Amino acid sequence: MSESFGKGCHLHLIDGSAFIFRAFHALPPLTRKSDGLPVGAVQGFCDMLRRYIGKDHGDFAPTHIAVIFDKGSHTFRNDLYDQYKANRDEMPEDMRPQIPLTRRATEAFNIACKEVEGYEADDIIATLACQAREAGGQVTIVSSDxxxxxxxxxxxxxxxxxxxxxxxxxxxEEKFGVAPERVVDVQALAGDSVDNVPGAPGIGVKTAALLINEFGTLEELLDRAEEIKQPKRRQTLIEKREQIELSKRLVLLDAHTPLDFTLDDLELRDPDPETLLGFLSEMEFRSLSKRVAEQLGAEAPVIPETSPDTAAPASDDATPEQLPFKPDDYICIRDVETLETWIGQARNRGWVAVDTETTGLNEMTADLVGVSLCVEAGSAAYIPLSHRAQGDGDLFGPGDLLPEQVSMQAALAMLKDLFEDPSVIKIGQNMKYDAKILARNGIEIAPIDDTMLMSYALNGGEHGHGMDVLSERYLSHQPIPIKDVIGTGKSQITFDLVPIADATKYAAEDADITLRLWELFKPQLHRAHVTRVYERMERPLVPVLAQMEMSGIKVDRDTLSRMSSAFSQTMAGLEAEIHELAGETFNVGSPAQVGEILFERMGLEGGKKGKNGKYSTPADVLEDLATVHDLPARILDYRQVQKLKSTYTDALQEHINPVTGRVHTSYSIAGANTGRLASTEPNLQNIPVRTEEGRRIREAFVADEGKVLVSLDYSQIELRILAHIAGIDALKEAFREGQDIHAATASEMFGVPLDEMTPEVRRQAKAINFGVIYGISGFGLARNLRIPRADAQGFIDRYFERFPGIKAYMDETTGFAKEHGRVETLFGRVIHTPEINARGPRAGFARRAAINAPIQGTAADVIRRAMVRMPGAIERFGTKAMMLLQVHDELLFEVDADVAEDLIGVAREVMEGAADPVVQLSVPLVVEAGQGPNWAAAH
DNA sequence: GACATCACG
DNA sequence: GACGTACGTGATGTCC
Known part of the structure; x- marks a missing residue:
């Protein structure tokens, strides 16, 4: 027996969480070969322990040692302040299953592994350090926290x-500017953004140290705050006294943590080679076991290579060994016992691929028919829930629920447990669809991964991200086409009428494919450096958009209906007038016939033929012709009304959900190459606004009784981003001063003072500003401004001369794209440019797209980040505030009238600060807001 | 299903 | 020297 801890003893306390995080982030994601368990952090952790105990510590050699872990997420600090650590990111999902393994690793090293429920590791460390100090020993805390x-x-x-x-x-002292005893005082004043300790606004570490050194202690400082000379600082300290005192309580470590062990229990012990090497073998750490064995003077264990038939295809080598797809092996789950087994397997794994089958493609109206699960490549099952008889003379009449299906209620209850289990990752392909279907059945699925979004982050710009494309491209497997299962056209049936045996093959295969894609993509995210893009800007959008889409927006049918009738009358009148002017009747809605009339019968000049050999009659051509004849003008009028009627007043009514009375769009997250969202069925991102007549459509988009619509939009976000990326000082300055940016551009280009600016000159500068964002050409600008091409080229030359950074940006961006086949946004989103080295006209398109993508894409990233943060920020309004729509640079909310102004304040702050803290923009982001009873009034 | 057109940012 | 020409979307109608 050894003596008890005292003088001459040296206690080493290792901050376990810090070790884990270091290990996790320092190493590429590594999975255990035999079953795909993520173990990268465990390996790193073990190696750090190995090196630590093998290190020559000189005078500081440990006699006692322990690794200290956090336990439980709720501590006394959360009771003091509910926002404590509230803005911490969630633990990466790959890390979670590794936490218990690091505890086992610590024990395998024969090192004491300590934690206390409800206390942070820091408090335990403080308690042990104090005890050791009082006993006369020395302490080394292994951490840089x-x-x-x-x-x-x-x-x-x-x-x-x-x-x-x-x-x-x-x-x-060097770091904080004060002695260790006063560090808490400085921290209390400076606050901490990582732990969300508020501190004193406007006071950082430097100022805090200055004040503490002047007054001695925080308490003295607060008592004598009146003596401070700087008025702002004095006021802050007096007004925020309570907040500062709270901050101190938050940062002050508790050295009185109740412990059920003593310092003597932490005595240094040699590891037992058998135990330690056994653990390392189990983890399949080959080279690490070898090194440890060497260190211990023991023999290295032999770890067998995993046999191919049990290996998970976790590698993404060019031709991974691919387990064949065997549709006959898929299981059909027809009783709760079998379902229980599958759910248990998913729990053991920590992840499961999921796919839902429904009666239609519209998540707001389709009903759940069945669910498929896959826990391991090749091993998938389908749970039919509401399949019905087709009615071809069987025992069951048409439409009857087929027997031997787990009852919907029982299955949903069991699946709810699994799908809401925070320790099991649910993997889907386009999870937003499944999340909405499940939400309508009372299940809030989380946490999730989405293979479609992984592909979008990895391969954006290369190809589409639908399951069929991904499966063929990455698994060399063509999935069963849906039309083989439900048919096409008139004979198409809904999925609930598909025979269960056929449905099982189809549905289980989808889950199988999804799991295989996930195993393939997951490790690629790190290697391609898009993990943050995926985890911060794609995946978290899924629940946010699902909620917005389910909320929908109220659209007043009567308003649309009345407008539609009025449009019919207008169109009839215009049609008659057009036939009169043309001298014959024809289909005004047919561009081909319009071209024929204008350019053949009437012999007007300037007809150009399109690729189908017909005359082209777009609006700008007709506008030019309108100066010489009335007919093209009337045709333009007709087309405008026709568009408003067919696409908006008529079609929109069809989209009013009979149950909710609202219109529910669907956003594609992975549709647009640049990172923008796209809105479909119906598209609510192209509701008219530019013309007075069109804008009236927006009057039909209304707030519910007692509520208002609130619109917030970024002002000139793309130009601001361009000014930042290209480093255009003159533009940045203009934005910082809040100037009219187009007028400022014109002034800079043409030397006209701002107060003498004419609308015409400003208009030209505006066209150039936009042209630049799109990868301008003299021809394009000339056409847009309807000026001679040479003049347009002159403008561009002048622009590049005045803002040489723009030209440099364009050249650098195209150069980068040609070399790497991709461009990136400020937030790291990758947009591939496969056509950039093509020849012919396609090269021009690719070049302009490459120039535009970082600008449009960065703006898209900014609003995505705002949207991800928005639910948390507006949580305080409860059901009084809902985010409904996104229109690229605008967010539309429906809000109780009495909190509209508050909402504007909160949402504006989120939007204007959405780039922080990843990107420090050198121009301010400015958000403009409006509110009103309808969308027209809110804008 | 291709094409033309036009609505939006 | 010719070629085509501003970026990103989705919906509708015509016509084959």
């Missing part, structure tokens, strides 16, 4: 294992 620096001094030091550097009194 600044929150622990308050403990340094009197025999306690820290050690930064990454930098291999000891942190003593002097080092702490």
């Amino acid at each position: 600044k929150d622990l620096m308050q403990l340094v001094g009197n025999g306690v030091e820290m050690f930064d294992a990454m930098k291999n550097r000891r942190i003593d009194r002097e080092a702490v």
